[in-house]
Amino acid sequence: MAAEEHKDFMQLLRQRRSIRRFEPRPIEPDKVTVLKEAVLRSPSSRNLCPWAFVFVDDKNVLAALSEAKPHGATFLKEAALGIVVCGDESVSDVWIEDCSIASFVAQCAALSLGLGSCWIQIRRRQRSDGTPSEVYIRDVLGLPENWHVESIIAVGYPAEQPKPIPQDHLKNEHVYDNHWGHAHTRRER
Numbered sequence: 001m002a003a004e005e006h007k008d009f010m011q012l013l014r015q016r017r018s019i020r021r022f023e024p025r026p027i028e029p030d031k032v033t034v035l036k037e038a039v040l041r042s043p044s045s046r047n048l049c050p051w052a053f054v055f056v057d058d059k060n061v062l063a064a065l066s067e068a069k070p071h072g073a074t075f076l077k078e079a080a081l082g083i084v085v086c087g088d089e090s091v092s093d094v095w096i097e098d099c100s101i102a103s104f105v106a107q108c109a110a111l112s113l114g115l116g117s118c119w120i121q122i123r124r125r126q127r128s129d130g131t132p133s134e135v136y137i138r139d140v141l142g143l144p145e146n147w148h149v150e151s152i153i154a155v156g157y158p159a160e161q162p163k164p165i166p167q168d169h170l171k172n173e174h175v176y177d178n179h180w181g182h183a184h185t186r187r188e189r
């Protein structure tokens with residue numbers, strides 16, 4: 001594959017940052033339809049697709065979901081959309097991986113549509129009173145008992161523009177060539 005064919009995706013990835021402040025305007029229905037297509041095109045182990053996605057644009061429900069944990073979720077009430085990524089462990093032992101990939105696919109698709117997004121971690125998180133965030137969300141959305149919640153992806157038109165990470169800030173020391181400890185040397189583009 002020619003390097004040029006990576007260009008569009010890499011251009012987007014180089015600009016990508018988490019967005020936690022959103023404009024109050026809604027997302028066009030066509031774009032929401034594309035986001036729904038995107039999550040369903042995610043890869044999953046053995047193609048088991050152990051997931052369900054609840055697309056929430058009701059302001060009252062978004063406000064309720066924003067209280068799923070004390071920190072790192074409050075901005076959801078200002079988002080136009082929350083994608084609640086749910087997984088069924090009885091379908092696949094690697095539902096966490098599958099749901100994580102689908103979550104990030106949603107974020108990449110949002111970026112490609114000119115939207116901003118931020119991952120809100122739900123799995124293994126709790127409310128202040130000790131209730132698991134997932135149990136609270138199960139109640140808010142009416143999820144069946146066997147379903148877990150991996151994440152909520154907050155999506156909307158960005159009202160902030162965090163600076164892209166410069167190339168020379170990338171932690172190249174986390175990448176090795178061929179053997180552990182062999183520093184990777186970056187080729188110029």
Ligand SMILES: Cc1cc2nc3c(=O)[nH]c(=O)nc-3n(C[C@H](O)[C@H](O)[C@H](O)COP(=O)(O)O)c2cc1C
Pocket residue numbers: 016017018019020071072073118119120121122162
């Ligand atoms: C698995 C995962 C969980 C995250 N959970 C939260 C969260 O609960 N709340 C939040 O505000 N950001 C969350 N984030 C966003 C990270 O804080 C963010 O990606 C990181 O600080 C790097 O910043 P950047 O995305 O702008 O490059 C999460 C990201 C990942 C990948």
